[in-house]
Amino acid sequence: MPVQDPVIAEQTPAADHTIDQCWDRYSPEEHGVWDTLYKRQMKVLQGRAAPEHFKGLELLNLNEGGIPDFRRMNEKLEKLTGWTVVAVHGLIPNDVFFDHLANRRFVAGRFIRDADKLDYLPEPDIFHDVFGHVPLLTQPVFADYMQAYGKGGAKAEKHGMIENLTRLYWYTVEFGLINTPEGQRIYGAGIVSSQSESVFALEGRSPNRVHFDLERVMRTDYRYDDFQQTYFVINSYEELMEATAGQDFDPIYTRLKGQNDFKASDIVDGDKVYTQGTQEYAKAGGLAKGAKWV
Numbered sequence: 001m002p003v004q005d006p007v008i009a010e011q012t013p014a015a016d017h018t019i020d021q022c023w024d025r026y027s028p029e030e031h032g033v034w035d036t037l038y039k040r041q042m043k044v045l046q047g048r049a050a051p052e053h054f055k056g057l058e059l060l061n062l063n064e065g066g067i068p069d070f071r072r073m074n075e076k077l078e079k080l081t082g083w084t085v086v087a088v089h090g091l092i093p094n095d096v097f098f099d100h101l102a103n104r105r106f107v108a109g110r111f112i113r114d115a116d117k118l119d120y121l122p123e124p125d126i127f128h129d130v131f132g133h134v135p136l137l138t139q140p141v142f143a144d145y146m147q148a149y150g151k152g153g154a155k156a157e158k159h160g161m162i163e164n165l166t167r168l169y170w171y172t173v174e175f176g177l178i179n180t181p182e183g184q185r186i187y188g189a190g191i192v193s194s195q196s197e198s199v200f201a202l203e204g205r206s207p208n209r210v211h212f213d214l215e216r217v218m219r220t221d222y223r224y225d226d227f228q229q230t231y232f233v234i235n236s237y238e239e240l241m242e243a244t245a246g247q248d249f250d251p252i253y254t255r256l257k258g259q260n261d262f263k264a265s266d267i268v269d270g271d272k273v274y275t276q277g278t279q280e281y282a283k284a285g286g287l288a289k290g291a292k293w294v
């Protein structure tokens with residue numbers, strides 16, 4: 001259900017679900033929400049986000065304040081990795097989503113969350129999509145991965161394995177961690193755009209942290225509306241690319257069909273485990289119960 005944003009409500013989305021961003025129609029208050037979120041995230045992400053995230057923010061001049069104008073941002077982004085950002089009215093159908101990614105078009109919500117609801121989102125807003133996802137699209141290998149992921153959608157659809165492919169997106173693009181010489185860092189947009197999960201994911205006692213393994217990830221369930229119970233860690237974007245775009249998923253989908261799934265909190269034989277978490281946060285009922293965590 002699209003958020004109540006008059007600029008969205010008055011538009012009929014195109015066949016590919018895109019709408020105009022209508023950047024000139026943002027109010028000072030909406031620009032203010034972006035600035036509040038931006039400043040807050042930049043504080044919590046020091047020493048926590050992957051260096052490529054900060055680099056992307058600078059390359060795209062997202063540090064200049066206010067909600068970015070896609071027309072100006074795309075001039076820079078397209079020159080760097082051929083990606084452009086298009087505005088959509090909200091969550092769009094899987095096949096349309098995959099097709100945009102396959103054509104290096106990242107879909108972003110136009111609306112921004114209310115000032116009095118900075119910490120909870122029913123669906124991705126422009127801050128999550130643009131501050132969270134777009135900077136990493138300036139990293140060439142990750143930019144290739146996102147397009148390859150989109151192209152992989154059709155094959156997953158054919159096998160009826162969309163859920164398994166979505167898990168891959170979830171545990172990498174949304175909630176992925178990466179090893180660096182300085183320690184583990186965040187590259188997943190769902191963490192990068194969240195003040196609390198930026199701390200929980202890297203320093204919380206509660207979650208597991210396990211090295212990325214393609215089939216393990218595709219078999220693992222995830223949480224949609226709360227902190228993750230397991231985070232998967234890669235060594236490099238090249239590792240992620242080789243493990244996914246570098247192999248044909250047909251036999252993998254066939255193998256997966258005969259195998260059981262894992263719970264989001266499971267530790268599995270063969271896992272390269274960095275942290276076996278206490279799961280205390282989830283056990284205490286998580287967000288719904290206002291569970292505390294450290």
Ligand SMILES: C[C@H](O)[C@H](O)[C@H]1CNc2nc(N)[nH]c(=O)c2N1
Pocket residue numbers: 088090091092093094097098107108109124166
């Ligand atoms: C493809 C996969 O199912 C995934 O949930 C898609 C669905 N539609 C979407 N629609 C929008 N606007 N943004 C998204 O991130 C997604 N994710």
Ligand SMILES: N[C@@H](Cc1ccccc1)C(=O)O
Pocket residue numbers: 145148149151152153155156168244245246247248249250
């Ligand atoms: N190689 C995968 C496609 C894919 C590429 C990159 C990420 C995810 C999926 C396939 O054959 O379906």
Ligand SMILES: [Fe+2]
Pocket residue numbers: 124128129133174189190
């Ligand atoms: Fe996202």
